[in-house]
Every structure is written in structure tokens, then in C-alpha cells.
Amino acid sequence: MLQKVVRSTIIDAPIERVWAVLRDFNSHDQWHAVVDQSRIEGGQASSQVGCVRAFSLKDGHFIREQLLTLDDVQHKSTYCIVEATVPLQRYVATVTLKPVTDGRRTFWHWESTFATPPGQERELRDMVAQGVYEAGFENLRRHLQQGADLRAPGSAPMPTALPQPCRRVVVSNYGGPAVLVAQDGEVPAPGPGQVRIRQRAMGVNYFDVYLRRGWIPALLPLPGTPGMEAAGTVLDVGDGVTGLMPGDRVACMTPAPGAYASVRNVAVEHVVRLPAAVDDDVAAALLLKGVTADYLLRDLGRVQPGARWLVHAAAGGVGLLLCAWARRLGARVVGTVSSEDKARLAREHGCEHVIVTTDYRFAQGVRQHFGDGADVIVDGLGDAAFEENFEALAPCGHWISLGQASGPPRPVDPGLLVHKSATFSRPVAFAYVATRARLAERAQRVWDALADGTLKLPPIERHSLEAAARAHERLESRKTTGALVLVA
Numbered sequence: 458m459l460q461k462v463v464r465s466t467i468i469d470a471p472i473e474r475v476w477a478v479l480r481d482f483n484s485h486d487q488w489h490a491v492v493d494q495s496r497i498e499g500g501q502a503s504s505q506v507g508c509v510r511a512f513s514l515k516d517g518h519f520i521r522e523q524l525l526t527l528d529d530v531q532h533k534s535t536y537c538i539v540e541a542t543v544p545l546q547r548y549v550a551t552v553t554l555k556p557v558t559d560g561r562r563t564f565w566h567w568e569s570t571f572a573t574p575p576g577q578e579r580e581l582r583d584m585v586a587q588g589v590y591e592a593g594f595e596n597l598r599r600h601l602q603q604g605a606d607l608r609a610p611g612s613a614p615m616p617t618a619l620p621q622p623c624r625r626v627v628v629s630n631y632g633g634p635a636v637l638v639a640q641d642g643e644v645p646a647p648g649p650g651q652v653r654i655r656q657r658a659m660g661v662n663y664f665d666v667y668l669r670r671g672w673i674p675a676l677l678p679l680p681g682t683p684g685m686e687a688a689g690t691v692l693d694v695g696d697g698v699t700g701l702m703p704g705d706r707v708a709c710m711t712p713a714p715g716a717y718a719s720v721r722n723v724a725v726e727h728v729v730r731l732p733a734a735v736d737d738d739v740a741a742a743l744l745l746k747g748v749t750a751d752y753l754l755r756d757l758g759r760v761q762p763g764a765r766w767l768v769h770a771a772a773g774g775v776g777l778l779l780c781a782w783a784r785r786l787g788a789r790v791v792g793t794v795s796s797e798d799k800a801r802l803a804r805e806h807g808c809e810h811v812i813v814t815t816d817y818r819f820a821q822g823v824r825q826h827f828g829d830g831a832d833v834i835v836d837g838l839g840d841a842a843f844e845e846n847f848e849a850l851a852p853c854g855h856w857i858s859l860g861q862a863s864g865p866p867r868p869v870d871p872g873l874l875v876h877k878s879a880t881f882s883r884p885v886a887f888a889y890v891a892t893r894a895r896l897a898e899r900a901q902r903v904w905d906a907l908a909d910g911t912l913k914l915p916p917i918e919r920h921s922l923e924a925a926a927r928a929h930e931r932l933e934s935r936k937t938t939g940a941l942v943l944v945a
């Protein structure tokens with residue numbers, strides 16, 4: 458009669474992290490304490506169905522097992538013993554993982570059937586149930602807890618992984634929102650220095666609109682996928698990647714687009730680990746915009762108590778963060794918005810005075826409020842507000858041309874600036890997070906500012922990845938406040 462052993466447990470790690478270890482048929486000598494040494498015979502890959510692992514146990518036994526099935530969608534594998542010095546006969550085992558509904562934990566089911574010599578049924582059942590399965594649960598738990606810290610340069614490479622299916626938004630022709638079309642795709646295993654991320658939320662930025670319209674074709678050659686930031690979970694990492702493990706929650710912002718996708722490979726220098734308190738959609742909503750507010754205030758605008766700042770689109774994604782942070786650092790902030798509802802929100806986030814205008818007429822209001830104008834203007838409006846911005850600028854003021862929601866700005870003549878002894882900047886956020894350390898430092902300041910109340914969580918409007926076109930329509934309609942994210 459066949460014996461049956463069934464055991465299950467919950468592992469406090471996301472399914473991708475647990476599966477990355479278990480799908481490697483030759484990983485058990487790294488995490489299971491009873492296994493001494495293991496190798497795959499014949500030089501086959503350890504995820505190749507049919508491969509045989511030959512391993513010794515610490516008690517001196519020797520076993521050969523064959524991988525019978527491996528299913529990356531169901532997170533399930535089956536294997537059998539083909540030869541062993543332990544008297545387990547016709548042993549067939551199945552490992553199945555399921556995500557626990559909160560998404561961060563994993564249900565692990567391990568079962569087997571086998572025959573035994575007469576009289577050894579109970580002894581061998583106990584050996585498999587406790588010595589192999591229950592001990593294995595504990596050992597893998599410990600392995601995962603230590604893993605992220607122990608993985609150092611030169612350590613064993615991660616298991617060879619298969620291409621992963623994904624959905625991605627593709628622009629085949631430049632144009633209106635309708636050119637954003639979701640398609641099936643495939644993402645290869647991460648190359649050296651890359652991290653493959655299961656992206657659950659992608660930030661929508663006004664910059665994505667410029668790309669979609671074809672204003673910067675060199676950055677989005679056709680067909681191309683827009684999107685500069687996202688958050689999710691590490692699936693696996695390429696050679697040379699340190700400090701990140703499968704299952705780690707991360708966010709990324711990349712100088713090249715491609716973020717509107719459910720799975721993506723990203724160079725590790727553009728990836729930051731997320732604190733547990735920051736959800737994926739919050740990270741995708743805040744990373745690029747928060748980093749922008751950080752460099753504008755600390756580096757480019759060198760904010761000082763009492764400095765007079767003019768922030769356009771003050772109820773928008775960047776605008777709300779900038780107003781709140783500038784105010785906390787002691788600046789005085791005037792904002793422009795296009796509706797009374799937006800004005801209310803901008804005031805709640807730190808604007809001391811809000812000018813409501815739909816036709817870029819604000820210079821008079823700014824000068825009335827600030828006296829001779831603004832010391833710093835953060836201008837995401839572009840061409841339609843050109844004259845008004847110069848008019849609103851105080852002597853020796855700094856005009857930061859951040860974006861061009863109303864159209865690309867005309868060139869600035871130095872002869873114009875001399876009239877106010879003004880300075881003019883045209884910055885790009887990615888230049889301010891050029892290294893992994895710099896990105897981590899700025900991102901941490903954003904999360905800290907959120908945690909200590911400096912930044913109030915802005916409204917986040919969510920759309921599915923499939924509905925990227927709708928998200929762009931909404932952003933361009935001037936009706937949104939705060940940030941928009943796509944979720945997959």
C-alpha cells in the first residue's frame with residue numbers, strides 16, 4: 458500500500474521570492490539543513506524538466522531525484538526518486554505554492570506518495586514529514602530572512618530564469634491618447650546588472666504625454682512603451698546585482714521610458730527598495746514627483762525661509778508635493794490652478810495664496826501678493842505662460858522651466874534675462890538621481906517627508922494598465938488633482 462505524506466505552511470515572503478528558490482531543482486543544498494552536497498547530472502539546467510539531481514545527505518545517504526514537471530504559472534513542480542540508499546520506493550512528490558491574499562505571504566503545500574518495506578511505514582512517514590518537509594519549511598524561512606543581507610558580490614548567481622509573459626502599453630504612431638494600446642509581450646531573464654520587476658503600479662507623468670505626442674522621438678522611437686517610473690516586486694536579478702533579492706518590494710525611475718508594463722527589466726542603479734509602509738501605488742505616485750520636488754527645493758532653488766516661490770499647476774502631481782514641502786521649509790508659496798476646487802486643495806497642501814486662471818494670466822496677482830514678484834518660479838506650463846512668467850519674476854529671480862504642458866517654450870534670449878538680472882534653468886530630474894546612492898537618498902527623503910507629515914498624501918487616481926489612454930485623457934483634461942497611476 459502506498460503511504461501518503463501531506464504538509465503545508467505559510468511563508469512570510471511573497472510567492473515570487475519563495476518560487477525563485479524552489480523552482481531551482483538544485484538549490485536545496487543552500488537552504489535545507491539535511492542536504493550536504495547536490496549537483497545536476499549531465500550539465501543540464503536546474504530548471505530543465507527531466508534533469509536529475511544527485512545529492513548526499515548529512516547522515517551519509519545518497520539520493521538521485523528527477524524533475525518531472527515545472528509550472529511557472531501555477532508555481533508547481535513534481536519530482537520522483539530514481540535511486541536512493543534510503544528505502545523509499547516509488548516516491549513522487551509535488552510542491553505547490555499559492556499567494557496568500559494579502560500578497561506578501563505564500564502558502565506552501567508539499568505532498569508525496571511512496572511505498573516502504575513492511576514494518577518501516579511509520580518510521581519513513583515520520584522521516585519524510587518531519588525530517589524533510591517540516592524541517593524544510595523552517596530552513597527555507599531562515600534562508601529567506603538571511604538572503605537579502607548575505608548576497609554579496611561574487612556570490613552564487615541566481616537561478617536561470619525563463620522569459621516572463623507581460624502586458625505592456627505600446628505606441629505605434631505618435632498622437633492622441635488612443636495611440637496607447639496594451640499588448641501581450643515577453644520579458645527575457647535579466648541581463649548583467651539588471652533587475653526583473655513584476656510592476657504593480659506605474660506613475661503617469663505629464664512627460665509621458667510629450668513622448669506619446671512625438672515631441673521627443675529620440676527618446677521614444679516607434680514602436681515604444683512610455684512611462685518613467687513604477688513600483689512592484691523583484692522577480693529575479695542578473696549577474697552582478699547586489700542588495701536586492703527576489704521578492705523585495707522596489708520602485709524605479711528610469712531615464713529611458715518603458716514603465717507602462719506589468720513586467721520589466723531595469724538597470725539596478727534606477728531601483729530603490731521600498732519601506733513596508735509605502736504601498737506600490739503610493740510609491741508609483743510619489744517617486745519621480747517627490748524626487749523632483751526634492752531637487753527643486755534643495756539643489757536648484759536652494760529654498761530659504763521667507764523665499765517667495767510661484768508654483769504653477771499647484772494642485773497637480775508635482776505641484777501639491779512642492780507646495781507642501783516648500784512651505785515646511787519656510788518658503789512662502791503662491792500657486793496657480795484652473796478651478797476653485799483645485800485652489801482649495803492647493804491651500805490645504807501649503808499654498809498661502811492661490812490664483813485661479815485658465816488663460817495663464819497671473820503676473821499681476823503674483824506681484825500684488827509678493828510685492829515685486831517671485832524669487833523662484835517653477836514653470837511646468839511652457840509657451841503660453843512665457844511673458845507672464847517673466848513679468849511675475851522678481852529682480853535677481855530664478856525661472857525654472859520644468860515642463861511644457863501648454864507647448865514647448867520658445868528659446869530664452871539672454872538679453873531678456875539681463876533686464877532682471879535673472880537666471881534661467883531647464884533641469885531634468887534624472888540628472889539629479891544619476892547614481893543608485895543618490896536615488897536612494899532622495900527617495901528616502903520623500904518617504905520620510907510622507908511619514909513625518911511634511912507631505913500629505915495627495916489624491917491618487919487609479920486606472921488599469923489597459924486603460925492608459927483614459928488616464929492620459931484625464932491628465933490632459935486639466936481635471937485631475939494629485940497623481941495618476943496605472944495598476945496591473
Ligand SMILES: NC(=O)c1ccc[n+]([C@@H]2O[C@H](COP(=O)([O-])OP(=O)(O)OC[C@H]3O[C@@H](n4cnc5c(N)ncnc54)[C@H](OP(=O)(O)O)[C@@H]3O)[C@@H](O)[C@H]2O)c1
Binds near residue numbers: 663794837858862939
Ligand atoms: N523637468 C523635470 O525634472 C520634471 C519632473 C516632473 C515633472 N515635470 C513637469 O512638471 C509639470 C507637472 O507635471 P505632473 O506630471 O505633475 O502633471 P500635473 O501637474 O499633475 O498635470 C499638469 C497640469 O498642468 C496644468 N496645465 C496648464 N496648462 C495645461 C494645458 N494646456 N494642458 C494640460 N494641462 C495644463 C493643469 O493644471 P491647472 O489646470 O490647475 O492649470 C494640469 O493639471 C509638467 O510640466 C511636467 O512636464 C518636470
